[in-house]
Amino acid sequence: MIVTTGLEPNAATIAHAQRFASQYALPLVKRRDESLDQLRSKYAVDEIFVVSAKGVRLDLREEDAFFFHPNNAAFRIKRLERGDTDTMLSVCQIAPGDRVLDATLGLGADAIVFAYGVGESGRVLGIESQPVVAMLVADGLKTWQTNSPSLKQAMERVEVAAGHHLDVLRSLPDHSFDVVYFDPMFANTEQASTGIQGIRKYANYEPLTQEAVTEALRVAKRRVVLKEGKGSQAFQRLGFMPYRTNQHQVVYSYRDKIGGE
Ligand SMILES: C[S@@+](CC[C@H](N)C(=O)[O-])C[C@H]1O[C@@H](n2cnc3c(N)ncnc32)[C@H](O)[C@@H]1O
Known part of the structure; x- marks a missing residue:
């Protein structure tokens, strides 16, 4: 697994990604303008934690992303x-x-x-x-x-x-x-909500x-x-x-x- 950010992250998102990657000892990869599929091939991973202003989501190849939500x-x-x-x-x-x-x-x-x-x-x-x-x-x-x-x-x-x-x-x-x-x-x-x-x-x-x-x-x-x-x-x-x-x-x-x- 690797950690990256959304495209054009702001300073708070970069800091969040750094904290998350270091807390779980995961490699943090600069997103630049690469697609998630390009990063998957480059780093030979399926699962990518993507940090954006909305939080952290686990992006999965060809499946819905998995992310925290307070739900009900x-x-x-x-x-x-x-x-x-x-x-x-x-x-x-x-x-x-x-x-x-x-x-x-x-x-x-x-x-x-x-x-x-x-x-x-x-x-x-x-x-x-x-x-x-x-x-x-x-x-x-x-x-x-x-x-x-x-x-x-x-x-x-x-x-x-x-x-x-x-x-x-x-x-x-x-x-x-x-x-x-x-x-x-x-x-x-029943866990129907998105995410x-x-x-x-x-x-x-x-x-x-x-x-x-x-x-x-x-x-x-x-x-x-x-x-x-x-x-x-x-x-x-x-x-x-x-x-x-x-x-x-x-x-x-x-x-x-x-x-x-
Ligand atoms: C039905 S969900 C709980 C939903 C939760 N009450 C909520 O409001 O979001 C059950 C969760 O318990 C975890 N779980 C199952 N067995 C466990 C165990 N032995 N120890 C700790 N967690 C466990 C599962 O991985 C799953 O995430």
Whole structure:
């Protein structure tokens, strides 16, 4: 993989590209007036991180580019600001000051909404096992431009850890987060918006394991929450309690810290 800029980058874009390349120890290549396909041939790569004023995108040969976008977090935060509720925050019983471990970060929309819910005194740590996804989301959370101060602040508060959640959970002390949240991939997970289609190519599709749930129950002080795609029955296999059934479809389920768990 290489990093380059769009055509005619300004100084801020060049600085952004330099930071990104040096953070991930990737070669930074001057774009000059070459096409991305010319750079692909010249450097014998398929995937090119292209930095522009809009942020970093992963340009793929003959496929849609993959880039960070706050996705549904923008309108969910808008609705919360109007006084509406958010089902995920309700299932997780989120209050200001809570510490949330999002064990399947993806592009971070849920983590951003958690960060809004827990506020400045809370903490949200997101774990993502796939390096490309973790790189794009870690950069995007810090650099995405928006007119919404609440969205901006929430994005900036999300911390990103690249790694498998089982390894990260094992390294954490008992009761060190109030809530641990899992939203694993499913073959039919809906990720239709432009840009985040790329997550289908790069995501980890491993099913959630009992071992990870056991570790999560040790790390969580209050509750472990599972979100699943419609039609998936992971909650039964893993002993979770449905939060609400909608036409017999479970989307959120949870396990509480009771009975010595
Ligand atoms: C459905 S997406 C999460 C979407 C996210 N909740 C959001 O709002 O954008 C699942 C993500 O979890 C990641 N993942 C799956 N298994 C993982 C694991 N064992 N450790 C860390 N990340 C994992 C996948 O690579 C994928 O990016």
